[in-house]
Amino acid sequence: MPEFLRNVRVVLARPSHPGNIGAAARAMRTMGLARLVLVAPERYPHPEASAMAANATGVLDAATLSPSLDAALAGTTLQIAFTARSRALSHAAMPVREAAQLAAGMLAAGPAAQIALVFGNETYGLSNEEVMRCNRTAYIPTDPEASSLNLAAAVQVAAYELWLAALDEEAAIAMRTGMPATREAAASANLAPHEDVERFFEHLEQSLYRSGFLLPGNPRRLMERMRRLYARSGLEPEEISVLRGMLSAWDGTGGRHGT
Amino acid sequence: MPEFLRNVRVVLARPSHPGNIGAAARAMRTMGLARLVLVAPERYPHPEASAMAANATGVLDAATLSPSLDAALAGTTLQIAFTARSRALSHAAMPVREAAQLAAGMLAAGPAAQIALVFGNETYGLSNEEVMRCNRTAYIPTDPEASSLNLAAAVQVAAYELWLAALDEEAAIAMRTGMPATREAAASANLAPHEDVERFFEHLEQSLYRSGFLLPGNPRRLMERMRRLYARSGLEPEEISVLRGMLSAWDGTGGRHGT
Numbered sequence: 188m189p190e191f192l193r194n195v196r197v198v199l200a201r202p203s204h205p206g207n208i209g210a211a212a213r214a215m216r217t218m219g220l221a222r223l224v225l226v227a228p229e230r231y232p233h234p235e236a237s238a239m240a241a242n243a244t245g246v247l248d249a250a251t252l253s254p255s256l257d258a259a260l261a262g263t264t265l266q267i268a269f270t271a272r273s274r275a276l277s278h279a280a281m282p283v284r285e286a287a288q289l290a291a292g293m294l295a296a297g298p299a300a301q302i303a304l305v306f307g308n309e310t311y312g313l314s315n316e317e318v319m320r321c322n323r324t325a326y327i328p329t330d331p332e333a334s335s336l337n338l339a340a341a342v343q344v345a346a347y348e349l350w351l352a353a354l355d356e357e358a359a360i361a362m363r364t365g366m367p368a369t370r371e372a373a374a375s376a377n378l379a380p381h382e383d384v385e386r387f388f389e390h391l392e393q394s395l396y397r398s399g400f401l402l403p404g405n406p407r408r409l410m411e412r413m414r415r416l417y418a419r420s421g422l423e424p425e426e427i428s429v430l431r432g433m434l435s436a437w438d439g440t441g442g443r444h445g446t
Numbered sequence: 447m448p449e450f451l452r453n454v455r456v457v458l459a460r461p462s463h464p465g466n467i468g469a470a471a472r473a474m475r476t477m478g479l480a481r482l483v484l485v486a487p488e489r490y491p492h493p494e495a496s497a498m499a500a501n502a503t504g505v506l507d508a509a510t511l512s513p514s515l516d517a518a519l520a521g522t523t524l525q526i527a528f529t530a531r532s533r534a535l536s537h538a539a540m541p542v543r544e545a546a547q548l549a550a551g552m553l554a555a556g557p558a559a560q561i562a563l564v565f566g567n568e569t570y571g572l573s574n575e576e577v578m579r580c581n582r583t584a585y586i587p588t589d590p591e592a593s594s595l596n597l598a599a600a601v602q603v604a605a606y607e608l609w610l611a612a613l614d615e616e617a618a619i620a621m622r623t624g625m626p627a628t629r630e631a632a633a634s635a636n637l638a639p640h641e642d643v644e645r646f647f648e649h650l651e652q653s654l655y656r657s658g659f660l661l662p663g664n665p666r667r668l669m670e671r672m673r674r675l676y677a678r679s680g681l682e683p684e685e686i687s688v689l690r691g692m693l694s695a696w697d698g699t700g701g702r703h704g705t
Contacts, residue, residue, distance in 0.1 A: 188589055214599055219589040242592065284610075328610060330447055330478040333501065336602065340473055343599040344606050351543075351587060400695030412688060420679035429671060436659035437696040 188219050189353040191294040194301050196222040197342060198259045200317055201308045203229045209239030209247060210339030211306075216243035218346035219353070223250040224259045224303075239339075256305075256317055257385065263303045264378040265293055266321035268313055269341060271334040279324070279419060283348050286325035291352035295360060299377070304345050309338050319411055322384070322418040379424045387427050388414065394434045447478050448612040450553040453560050455481040456601060457518045459576055460567045462488045468498030468506060469598030470565075475502035477605035478612070482509040483518045483562075498598075515564070515579055522562045524552055525580035527572055528600060530593040538583070542607050545584035550611035554619060563604050568597050638683045646686050647673065653693045 197215055202208055208231060212223055223246055225231060231252075240247045253259035260266050267286050281289075293300040305321055307313030318324060327336060327344050336344070392410055395401040401409065422430075435441020456474055461467055467490060471482055482505055484490060490511075499506045512518035519525050526545050540548075552559040564580055566572030577583060586595060586603050595603070651669055654660040660668065681689075694700025 188591075210596060210599070213596055216592045217588045217595050217599075239596075241596070242594070327476075327606065328613070329476040330609070332447075333475040335501070336476050337469060337472055337498075337500070337598070339596070340469070340476075340599055340602040343595065343602055347586065347603050350589070354587070395692060395695070398692070398695040400692050400700065409688065412685065416679055416681070416685055420675050422675075426671065426675055429668065433654060433657070433659050436654070436657040441659065
């Protein structure tokens with residue numbers, strides 16, 4: 188079993204039905220995933236969760252509760268938000284298979300990769316704001332007339348694709364063919380942790396107020412546009428420090444590049 | 447949606463839990479499958495089945511009851527029995543992705559193909575005898591230490607793989623008949639032209655001089671870093687105009703967002 192799957196967590200944001208939490212734990216276990224994080228579940232712990240977990244009670248017992256999505260994502264370098272295909276979102280969404288290959292490539296590249304698969308509430312999915320806290324958006328291809336999978340079923344498909352992609356990466360490593368991970372995976376292996384990216388966005392927003400470009404009141408559209416742009420590229424730690432240096436210079440509070 | 451998916455039926459042999467029947471119906475509907483056949487279900491109809499079907503009550507209402515597996519398979523040309531990997535069976539088992547490609551290829555070849563995806567009881571799976579009524583055996587790759595998927599979760603994964611394989615076959619048919627349009631072409635159609643991207647980089651460099659962040663002399667390293675970042679994301683026309691608006695505001699020569 189690919190050891191690097193330990194660096195994957197499944198995050199369920201505000202799940203309503205305890206049965207789905209247990210079924211998600213079972214789905215995870217069949218595909219070698221063990222870390223479940225629950226953000227503000229409506230009812231948990233609950234006997235239905237335990238019943239649906241079947242022989243994956245270990246995953247359920249080790250599940251952690253998180254007060255916020257940001258706390259659940261702390262330390263992750265790749266956050267994949269799962270949404271229904273039909274949503275018009277600002278992040279370009281990729282099919283789950285591609286997302287799994289990206290994730291597995293990063294995981295295989297080294298232990299710096301910490302990955303979150305993020306799923307929303309059964310009825311409402313992830314809010315736009317929640318999607319914006321993640322740097323990738325993925326969808327499960329479906330019949331366009333019936334795009335809503337059961338929550339645990341969606342976790343099952345995502346975990347299955349990640350398991351297959353992880354086996355491929357593991358085989359490549361074992362064969363020592365020197366086969367590189369995909370270019371994107373290699374490039375994004377060095378991504379900055381979630382909290383540093385968030386601090387950059389806060390800084391950007393403040394700078395845009397100071398400059399007069401943004402008027403207080405409704406910055407959301409513009410900041411979403413910026414999040415979408417930088418989510419496509421991913422941000423490396425050094426890039427964040429350069430970008431924040433630029434902002435400080437524009438703010439009139441900063442120094443010079445390379446000094 | 448691939449029309450030929452009408453020639454697929456999902457057969458559940460002796461399911462125990464009505465909730466799983468409903469959840470299987472929902473899983474089928476998300477992947478364009480409509481024909482559900484139940485062989486001797488323990489409890490059916492049942493309110494739990496309806497509850498778990500969510501908006502796939504149509505699939506459930508149209509489900510047929512069959513007294514025997516043979517009757518359920520009548521008229522089919524390909525019967526794929528799903529079993530856990532570990533079972534030592536006389537049929538060579540293939541992974542579900544391969545089975546789905548086989549099935550989709552047959553479906554696309556013509557209306558003579560009638561295909562059954564066959565799943566066993568939650569606790570015991572398919573009996574050896576039931577597997578022998580089918581002409582193919584497939585398994586869902588799993589962590590070998592936890593190979594038991596929930597019944598509806600297994601239906602979801604199988605239906606998902608068949609849906610993807612069917613889309614591939616449909617695209618191949620469309621290409622043979624001269625229909626164009628790849629997703630990739632559509633995605634990259636919205637990128638800004640080269641010259642606009644270049645003007646943005648010039649503007650950025652000028653702004654960085656004005657702010658004092660860059661000293662005249664050797665901006666190359668920094669600008670290369672920025673080029674690399676934005677090349678990863680690609681820049682759309684509207685993004686360039688927003689970014690340049692920000693730069694103008696920081697320069698003190700610009701207006702406000704949205705005015």
